[in-house]
Amino acid sequence: MPTAATPEPAVKNPDGRFGYVPVQTRSARFKSTDVADFEAVTGREAVWKYIPITKFADLLAEGLDGSSYAVESTEHADVTVDWVDRDDSRIGSAGSPEERASANAWTSFEKALAVTVTGEEPKEITVTRSALGNGPRGAHVIIEAKPFSQATVILQNSGEARLTENVEIILGESANLTVVTVQEWDDEAVHLSNHFASVGRDARLKHVVVSLGGRIVRVNPSIHLAGSGSDIDALGLYFADAGQHLEQQVYVFHxxxxxxxxxxxxxALQGTGAHTVWIGDVLIGSKGAGTDSYEQNRNLVLTEGTRADSVPNLEIETGDIVGAGHASATGRFDDEQLFYLQSRGITEEEARRLVVRGFLTDIVARIGAPELEQRLLLAIEAELLSTDGK
Known part of the structure; x- marks a missing residue:
């Protein structure tokens, strides 16, 4: 449902020399569901400056394929998976695009894939997309957890893809929802995804991003803690090989x-040209009294020729908080850990694999879906065995 564009908020520059300047708070970014409201992307914009835009110009151009596609899903009596029209009342309730690729998907999609969860008993459902093809496509997904419901929803992505999409996640009062998006695309796939989540009163969301396959993969979660007592655990795991670009820009609004x-x-990164980007924005708004927040990013560099960009940001508009902090670190193997393992008779190669496995499986173990966790551990092991990258 396109909405009318509004000018980017601006304030008078204090020194009077440069007229008006954009409002800097994270929540004041320009938003629109109409791609025509966004200028052509140059790569100099803050949201695009780390990613090679020339490799997905087709996803920024108008005229995407917005038709429905083949989907497989597990069945459960308390979960429905179906296609809904653009006038569904849930569309637009969790957030709106802040950049051109997201708006292009919003303008283009014909029907939205809707996953609706009811029932207070825990349940798990997997939605698999593996036949998107290699044409430029725009898509929209809704995941709604009704009040007091519980579920784990896994979005499993594989095969070919040139996809830009928006995923809206809506939690009613006291809902408990885990959403896991797994990117195991083919080597040349491109996937640009914006997740908008609205978390209601006393509701709890666990949002997990796992990016392993694809040439360019960017998953940007934007979490709005809209109800009192709302809660988010935002977890991410990524492993970049040679020539891969894996990016995530996380925004949490208290x-x-x-x-x-x-x-x-x-x-983790290995192989020439492996590039990862993590940007973490946390905004504690004026209504966020009693907020408790912490964000961190850790990167482990395994070979020469890689690059990891990590940018944590924290903005606080009230002094009445429990705590807030952020941390970021990028480094190589801990020599003391390697020495300890080798002193116990473990070869250097195996010691390195053990260190990396322990570093990454901390995230895997917190997903809460045993079969998926086991499969991801095997996928990480396969990545580690490919020490030269792809």
């Missing part, structure tokens, strides 16, 4: 009292 957030992303 917009209600007594909300809590924990952001923890970990990544």
């Amino acid at each position: 917009d209600a009292p007594r909300s809590r957030s924990r952001v923890n992303y970990k990544g």
Whole structure:
């Protein structure tokens, strides 16, 4: 549902020399569901400056394929998976695009894939997308957890893709929802995804991003803690091989009292040209009294020729908080850990694999879906065995 564009908020420059300047608070970014409201991307914009835009110009151009596609999903009596029209009342309730690729997907999609969760008993459902093809496509997904419901929803992505999409996640009062998005695309796939989540009163969301396959993969979660007592655990795991670009820009907005957030992303890089980007924005708004927030990013560099960009940001508009902090670190193997393992008779190669496995599986173990966790551990092991990258 396109909405009318509004000018980017601006204020008078204090020194009077340069007229008006954009409002700097993270929540004041320009938003629109109409791609025509966004200028052509140059790569100099803050949201695009780390990513090679020339490799997905087709996803920034108008005229994407917005038709429905083949989907497989597990069945459960308390979960429905179907296609809904653009006038569905849930569309636009969790957030709106802040950049051109996201708006292009919003303008282009014909029907939205809707996953609706009811029932207070825990359940797990997997939605698999593996036949998107290699044409430029725009898509929209809704995941709604009704009040007091519980579920784990896994979005499993594989095969070919040139996809830009928006995923709206809506949690009703006291809902408990885990959303896991797994990117195991083919080597040349491009996937640009924006996740918008609205978390209601006393609701709890666990949002997990796992990016392993694809040439360019960017998953940007934007979490709005809208209800008092709302809670988010935002977890991420990524492993970049030679020539891969894996990016995630995380935004958590504490917009209600007594909300809590924990952001923890970990990544490993190996092979020439492997590039990862993590940007973490946390905004504690004026209504966020009693907020408890912490975000961190850790990157482990395994070979020469890689690059990891890590940018944590924290903005606080109220002094009445429990705590807030952020941390970022990028480094190589811990020589003391390697020495300890080798002194116990373990070869250097195996010691390195053990260190990396222990570093990454901390995130895997917190997903809460045993079969998926086991499969991801095997996938990480396969990545480690490919020490020269792809």
